[in-house]
Amino acid sequence: MQLRYEVSGDDLSLAGKASTEVKRALGRLGVDTGAIKRTAVSMYEAEMNMVIHGGGGIATAELSPDRIVITMEDKGPGIPDLELAMQEGYSTAPEWIRELGFGAGMGLPNIKRNADDLHIESIVGKGTRVTITIDFSGTGGSRP
Amino acid sequence: MNGPSFHSVTLDPAKCKGCTTCVRFCPTEAIRVRKGRAAIIDDRCIDCGECIRTCPNNAKKAVSDPLTVLESYAVRVAIPAPTLYGQFDERFSVDRILGGLLELGFTDVFEVARGAELVADATAAWIASAGEAGSGGQWISSACPAVVKLLQVRFPSLLDRLVPVMSPMEAAARIVKERLYPGRTDVGVFFISPCAGKVTVSRFPQGLTESAVDGVIAIKDIYVPLLNALPGVHERPLGHAGARGVAWAHIDGESDAVGVPKAISVSGIADVIGVFEALENGKMKHVAFIEALACPAGCVGGPLTVENPYIARARIRAIERKAAELPPREARFEGAAINLGLEVPVPARSGLRLAPDVFKAMIMLEEAEIIHESLPGLDCGSCGAPTCRAFAEDVARGDAMLTDCIFKLRENVRKLAEELINMERWQPPGLDKD
Numbered sequence: 001m002q003l004r005y006e007v008s009g010d011d012l013s014l015a016g017k018a019s020t021e022v023k024r025a026l027g028r029l030g031v032d033t034g035a036i037k038r039t040a041v042s043m044y045e046a047e048m049n050m051v052i053h054g055g056g057g058i059a060t061a062e063l064s065p066d067r068i069v070i071t072m073e074d075k076g077p078g079i080p081d082l083e084l085a086m087q088e089g090y091s092t093a094p095e096w097i098r099e100l101g102f103g104a105g106m107g108l109p110n111i112k113r114n115a116d117d118l119h120i121e122s123i124v125g126k127g128t129r130v131t132i133t134i135d136f137s138g139t140g141g142s143r144p
Numbered sequence: 145m146n147g148p149s150f151h152s153v154t155l156d157p158a159k160c161k162g163c164t165t166c167v168r169f170c171p172t173e174a175i176r177v178r179k180g181r182a183a184i185i186d187d188r189c190i191d192c193g194e195c196i197r198t199c200p201n202n203a204k205k206a207v208s209d210p211l212t213v214l215e216s217y218a219v220r221v222a223i224p225a226p227t228l229y230g231q232f233d234e235r236f237s238v239d240r241i242l243g244g245l246l247e248l249g250f251t252d253v254f255e256v257a258r259g260a261e262l263v264a265d266a267t268a269a270w271i272a273s274a275g276e277a278g279s280g281g282q283w284i285s286s287a288c289p290a291v292v293k294l295l296q297v298r299f300p301s302l303l304d305r306l307v308p309v310m311s312p313m314e315a316a317a318r319i320v321k322e323r324l325y326p327g328r329t330d331v332g333v334f335f336i337s338p339c340a341g342k343v344t345v346s347r348f349p350q351g352l353t354e355s356a357v358d359g360v361i362a363i364k365d366i367y368v369p370l371l372n373a374l375p376g377v378h379e380r381p382l383g384h385a386g387a388r389g390v391a392w393a394h395i396d397g398e399s400d401a402v403g404v405p406k407a408i409s410v411s412g413i414a415d416v417i418g419v420f421e422a423l424e425n426g427k428m429k430h431v432a433f434i435e436a437l438a439c440p441a442g443c444v445g446g447p448l449t450v451e452n453p454y455i456a457r458a459r460i461r462a463i464e465r466k467a468a469e470l471p472p473r474e475a476r477f478e479g480a481a482i483n484l485g486l487e488v489p490v491p492a493r494s495g496l497r498l499a500p501d502v503f504k505a506m507i508m509l510e511e512a513e514i515i516h517e518s519l520p521g522l523d524c525g526s527c528g529a530p531t532c533r534a535f536a537e538d539v540a541r542g543d544a545m546l547t548d549c550i551f552k553l554r555e556n557v558r559k560l561a562e563e564l565i566n567m568e569r570w571q572p573p574g575l576d577k578d
């Protein structure tokens with residue numbers, strides 16, 4: 001089954017809502033707690049990226065009994081150098097975002113650590129699509 | 145696997161008007177209105193007392209033990225929560241309040257605040273040793289039973305972050321039994337409680353095979369007799385706890401006592417949930433200890449108290465300042481304390497699951513999603529569920545009927561009316577002449 005959320009790019013106070021809803025759904029299913037945690041962390045980071053860097057977009061979660069596939073799609077500026085963006089500590093976040101406690105450049109590496117599969121498609125000027133797979137019996141540590 | 149079906153928090157059906165106020169405030173969606181009365185879903189209730197606080201008709205109450213429980217024991221030891229001290233005004237010192245308890249039928253007193261000091265030491269030691277062993281990260285206090293149950297029901301993925309140390313109440317009760325009266329079987333230990341959750345855990349403990357507490361007496365039940373006894377009490381040095389233990393009555397007291405620099409303290413169930421959501425999302429990496437208390441301002445805001453939480457906190461703070469100036473008193477027992485570690489793991493509880501089997505749950509979730517799409521999304525509560533989504537899940541589980549939603553009912557009535565009108569236009573063939 002599919003869950004779908006519109007994620008606003010204007011209101012930082014609403015950011016994280018889609019992740020909370022997905023966590024709720026996983027709790028209703030009684031999914032392995034380790035998988036819930038890995039989903040929480042990776043979806044939250046991707047959602048924040050979509051809000052902060054991508055100007056908001058659409059989050060979908062495709063749920064099945066053994067896995068969840070999360071897609072975050074925005075029409076933002078895109079990522080010019082993916083390899084660089086994946087590096088720990090690399091960030092283009094502006095000063096005011098850093099003051100809010102974001103912008104450590106740890107989001108994407110964190111997703112990679114927690115997801116069983118991570119796939120990023122990005123076109124500069126067009127947008128970014130991040131696809132995250134969590135296998136409920138997996139351990140994370142995807143190699144994109 | 146879901147533990148007790150006993151809960152301290154219960155409903156007085158005679159007072160309940162079925163207004164759904166408590167339904168909306170319950171943090172685990174554990175209340176529904178059925179047949180005009182609130183009903184608590186046992187698997188989900190965490191005994192936080194939020195419904196007691198929000199019910200406009202005083203229909204929610206916490207069951208505790210009557211003072212008559214004392215009768216079956218020769219030695220009757222009161223273990224008061226430090227919150228008790230904040231219920232009385234400045235004329236009454238801790239020593240006087242403890243003396244007052246002795247006037248009410250107890251033969252001895254031992255402060256939970258003293259237990260709290262030992263729990264603080266054990267907690268600090270646990271965090272330090274876990275750090276050395278390479279399992280640092282954020283540790284969550286297990287002192288508040290409602291918070292522990294919240295983790296069990298709503299945040300099972302954080303259960304492995306609980307500090308495996310027993311609560312100050314249990315610590316105090318065990319010290320009484322193992323150190324002050326070792327080997328005796330006629331000793332009863334009674335917690336004087338601000339807390340509904342402690343009533344439940346004294347019967348069905350968390351992380352322990354058995355509780356050493358024999359009864360839990362609500363502060364509000366003992367308040368009037370104690371107040372009447374206080375003026376006549378001859379003050380003796382009965383208190384042994386320092387400011388560090390007394391401060392556990394309110395928020396920040398515990399984290400100050402534990403003394404881990406990177407601590408965060410949070411009180412009030414809604415904000416506790418906010419912190420746990422953030423923690424589950426991997427935020428708060430720099431935090432080492434989380435003091436979380438379900439009640440507003442901490443245990444001074446417990447549902448079994450009498451005084452306003454903030455007034456009580458101000459009084460407790462004054463007591464702390466006074467205690468800090470006094471020399472420490474002689475210890476009640478010699479040598480090391482007792483082992484304060486938890487004995488068994490605290491398991492997840494499945495109250496929020498749609499079905500025991502993930503495939504079945506999946507089908508129900510999908511159905512709930514489709515039902516939810518068709519609902520007005522007003523979260524009006526007239527179906528007796530807290531939100532349209534919760535109602536959709538109830539319907540998918542077979543616990544409610546779609547027409548319990550008045551908008552769905554109206555839709556059905558309209559369809560029926562349209563059908564009636566259509567039928568009314570229909571003429572039997574014999575009469576149908578144009």
Ligand SMILES: Nc1ncnc2c1ncn2[C@@H]1O[C@H](COP(=O)(O)OP(=O)(O)OP(=O)(O)O)[C@@H](O)[C@H]1O
Binds near residue numbers: 050078104106109
């Ligand atoms: N959806 C996106 N659209 C455009 N750029 C993005 C997007 N997601 C990530 N980036 C770019 O990749 C960089 C690294 O992202 P990453 O999540 O690792 O760190 P961050 O968001 O800057 O900081 P942190 O996640 O630690 O708060 C970002 O600074 C940004 O330049």
Ligand code: SF4
Binds near residue numbers: 291338341446
């Ligand atoms: S804050 Fe204190 S009184 Fe309230 S539920 Fe927790 S332990 Fe009990």
Ligand SMILES: [Mg+2]
Binds near residue numbers: 106107
């Ligand atoms: Mg990021």
